[in-house]
Amino acid sequence: MARAERKGEDMSETTTQVRERATGDADLLRAMLEIRFFEDHCHELFAAGLLRGATHLGQGQEAVSVGFCRALGEGDTMTCTYRGHAATLAMGAPIDRAFGEMLGRQGGLCDGKGGSMHLTDVSVGALGAFGVVGAHLPISVGAAFAAKYRRSGAVNVCFFGDGATNIGAFHESLNFASIMKLPLIFVCENNLYGEYSPLAKTTPIERLADRAASYGMHGERIDGNEVQEVLETARRLVSRAREGGGPALVEAMTYRQKGHARSDPGAYRPPGELEEWLERDPLTLLEARMLSSGSTREELESLRTQVKEEVDAALARAQSWPEPPAGARFEDVLAA
Amino acid sequence: MARAERKGEDMSETTTQVRERATGDADLLRAMLEIRFFEDHCHELFAAGLLRGATHLGQGQEAVSVGFCRALGEGDTMTCTYRGHAATLAMGAPIDRAFGEMLGRQGGLCDGKGGSMHLTDVSVGALGAFGVVGAHLPISVGAAFAAKYRRSGAVNVCFFGDGATNIGAFHESLNFASIMKLPLIFVCENNLYGEYSPLAKTTPIERLADRAASYGMHGERIDGNEVQEVLETARRLVSRAREGGGPALVEAMTYRQKGHARSDPGAYRPPGELEEWLERDPLTLLEARMLSSGSTREELESLRTQVKEEVDAALARAQSWPEPPAGARFEDVLAA
Amino acid sequence: MIVTIRQALNRALGDALEADPDVFIVGEDVAGNGGVFKVTDGLLDRFGADRIYDTPISEQAIIGCSIGAALSGLRPVAEIMFADFAAVCFDQLVNQMAKIRYMSGGQTGLPVTVRMANGGGGAFAAQHSQTGEHWFLNTPGLKLVAPSNPADAYGLMRAAIADPNPVLFFEHKSMYNDKGELPEDPQVVEIGRAAIVRPGESATVVASQAMVGKALEAAEQLAQRGVSLEVIDLRTIAPLDYETVGASVDRTNNLIAVQEAPVGGSWASTLVTEIVGRHFESLDSAPAVVASDDTPVPFGEAMERAWLPDADAIVSAAERLLKV
Amino acid sequence: MIVTIRQALNRALGDALEADPDVFIVGEDVAGNGGVFKVTDGLLDRFGADRIYDTPISEQAIIGCSIGAALSGLRPVAEIMFADFAAVCFDQLVNQMAKIRYMSGGQTGLPVTVRMANGGGGAFAAQHSQTGEHWFLNTPGLKLVAPSNPADAYGLMRAAIADPNPVLFFEHKSMYNDKGELPEDPQVVEIGRAAIVRPGESATVVASQAMVGKALEAAEQLAQRGVSLEVIDLRTIAPLDYETVGASVDRTNNLIAVQEAPVGGSWASTLVTEIVGRHFESLDSAPAVVASDDTPVPFGEAMERAWLPDADAIVSAAERLLKV
């Protein structure tokens, strides 16, 4: 698909070592830091008027993306939402190209066609980020279907929010995946809100994982801010799916530290809630664990600095890339 | 809406005594017989080439419609599917006008615009019969919403099939009705098949009533062929809904004695299944109960004869009505 | 009084809620948060939770709820946030809402208003930038309205809510802050009537929503060269006002339709076909359609800007038609 | 060999399944029962349950499954039974399937074929009788095909399945039993090419599906009066073949478009607008659109028959245009 010729491939200098799926604490921390710094940059960029369009950030939810994506291997795939920067990076999409896409640059992951809501890197299994709530769940069904059809042993992970569990496509997808016993992990990132609405206002049950029962499917709720717990769960369910055990629904409890999108100050939050969750920030939790198991503050600090420099450099590279010319809009509608 | 001027109102001679909601055994039997004879006539009419279009019949499922609709009162409403003749008649739609609609006649319930799949009589609370699977569940939500909004105490009953529980609109509707605590009884007529597919081929759980749990909703399974059991359940849940207890999901086990639609001989049925269910025909069951509690064969036979004559006469009347002129197609697109 | 389109819509909703207890508002985050685009801001405080309803993310249920409520005599105003999301409840809109009256032989009206934020220009990319009205043009039973100034926004909203039929109400999201006069005692605007917003003689330019401004810009530019464009704001997309457009074409003998969408299956192609059919002899030139490119809406700034028709494109079309 | 359209489609599906192990079929009751319209009859027996999949009643999942499978390199052929039901999975079709390639900057093709039974005439009333193609005309990224004879049905189905892009395949349900020649070694028919099915000089009549037969009937009637109509079967609805139609109009100087659907947002209005734009000078008369009435499809026999355009309506249009 003319992919190799694309500028982005040449211009990108981000090593995609994440594809090696290393899962030591330091590896996970590095992956989460990359995402955190990426999101923080996006936040600053739009505050500075340098990022156009919608910008849904995922600070605070990194452990879910990293824990699940690190449990995947070659050939496995992932779909996610508009709030999908973390998942796409966690699959190994190059950071500079991801920034490039946010900025609408040539060499961005989608060559500037998709933007913040649609970061996609099929080459690392990041099949797409989707802007219509629930719309990608059926598409994950298809990716998992293909794995089963081909007996490839591949697994798909599908990330979505708590609010998405009330839309029709959720229901059809879980039922379909279950009756076909597809290798598919549905990961509901329960960050307590859909836009400005707390879950209890829109959803008559408290544990979303319980909805798995409607489909004869395995369901469980986990702490989505403890990356090692996420990773352990992911490994267990991914192996199960690979071996023909069928799909599962995981409800990962987490928190969206920023507003729903750029313009949302989060005024609807009860006082103290954000602060409580900031104490349970997944980076803080992991760093605490590492400190207690022998890492030093200096080591952690130097990792932070190193990752920060890499992410800064990736952004600088992306900012140096040109905008696609207006005429590029005619490309990529249909394949030849 | 120009309803009073319509020919059907004048031409119809069917007494709509069913609106009185009498619920003695003989009343229920009469109501079921009306439906059975109606459906049998439809079957014969299309066999004879006198009925155009799709024809989804409900012989064997009468007890569900009659049991639920007889539990309703003035102002209550109902929606149903293309297989909705029974429910519409059970609400009290005139039999001759229902025949008229099947035949596409002026004076038919919809003046020939809707046909077999869309029998509608708003004046008796039969808000509509819908051809797209699942599409009317959200509409029932709206009818129940209006009842709550107006504090009218009215309740809506929504009939749909087992297969419909796998479509997105089912999920959205049950969730929405539950979070808003609407006075709405979702009645799933589990007749074991969706078209030619047995439930187990499309649905990974066995008890559809269990899906209520996903919505924090009351759910139960009942014998849909025992009309008094249906009626008792309906009364209990309708009162509960009227009093603000919220919606419920009822799975009524029953059987579609005919094929899915006109051209389906039902070859996919395991041998003996139909015969077994014919023994549990709701009319047979009710008649047996009546015999054992004092009715005589002669009484039952004479009721049958009487109802048969009435239904025959209704058909004859409808057949005497003219077709709407071609130009009538321009009417009723928009209200003035 | 000078107000924004957002304010005019908000006022219309408030006035309608005030005037008729059967009117209620339903949608995602329309109550507590006043809507993602803040059009329903303050209504919860004014009218309470019995009139303004937040919902789950369940567009089929939102529209179905509105249909069922309207069948029961209420006058729902539903919000679908982005017009693109009409696709997730498309069956409810085109197969149910549009057809229930007809299939029942006219037993019922269906006074539902469905509001949606429409159109591009905000870098929201392909799934949040479409003009949604074209999807509905082949479906009889729906009215479609799309204002381009505060007075029309107010007047059409009141008309939509009062209408006994389903009305899809398109609010261009790049125009919420556009300002204009709203009289002290604002008037209902009849659905189905286009407005001549700038009279002229050389060619008739028909536009809607954000393209009205572009057409006026083009007219201004050409006026300096002695070419006078008549600009018509459709205001209603269905039913199209062929009388107003046709009468104008009979005078100007030239037609340019300007829309923010590709040509295929659009209102512009519908309009051109009908006007050609009825006014062929009046036409000095082939009607031009200034439309978006035949691609999804791109994200990148230069690409998106080029995708949206602008005044220059309208000027070029006029130059071609009028050979000036 | 004389076969029905149903048989030609069945053969095409079988040949495609035979030729490529990545092709599979998915839909409601397509396996065990061979489809509600029996188009997939026998394929389960021939290819087994690993190739032909029955599904729950979940159209969003069916289309999503096809999209995801195609993203993974497979070539799904999905069935949506009645085209009207495309509305329940409309988001998957227009916002996802049509746009994924574009939004990703061309990272992927999307070889999905979606089959649907289309059109009226069978007394199925308003929710089972629409021609669905018009809903998709304003959505770039989709190809739409609609054959009217067995050879085209075969050839277009093979082309659709081989195409790297999403193709919506409309099968007119009143035509499944229509017969025609299918060669021993049937050929692929290129998507995007209309066919002149009857050459003529006086006017170009463009039609699709069931209207092709009506156009030919009209041509036959008028031939007896010395008026010679050229009849073009579009075969592909998107992209429209403006070359073939335009060249014909340049010769005949008159255009009649015939479709089983109202005018608004239809292919006929798209075609007329484009042809007028490109061939205005060639036209002796205003192009006529012979279309269905602006109403949902009615049930009653006389009403439905009148709703469907017929040969008489085409003859009248030709008489009007040609003043004969």
Ligand SMILES: Cc1ncc(C[n+]2csc(CCOP(=O)(O)OP(=O)(O)O)c2C)c(N)n1
């Ligand atoms: C079908 C649809 N309806 C509404 C929206 C607008 N919308 C965007 S994000 C969002 C909230 C989603 O909440 P959740 O699923 O919890 O995900 P989160 O944003 O919290 O990650 C809504 C309603 C949409 N994009 N698609």
Ligand SMILES: Cc1ncc(C[n+]2csc(CCOP(=O)(O)OP(=O)(O)O)c2C)c(N)n1
């Ligand atoms: C959205 C949609 N998909 C498919 C169909 C075709 N269809 C008509 S009836 C039916 C089976 C429905 O089964 P069930 O819900 O069990 O109801 P039953 O017919 O058994 O009463 C199907 C698939 C439809 N009408 N609508």
Ligand SMILES: [Mg+2]
């Ligand atoms: Mg959330």
Ligand SMILES: [Mg+2]
């Ligand atoms: Mg069933």
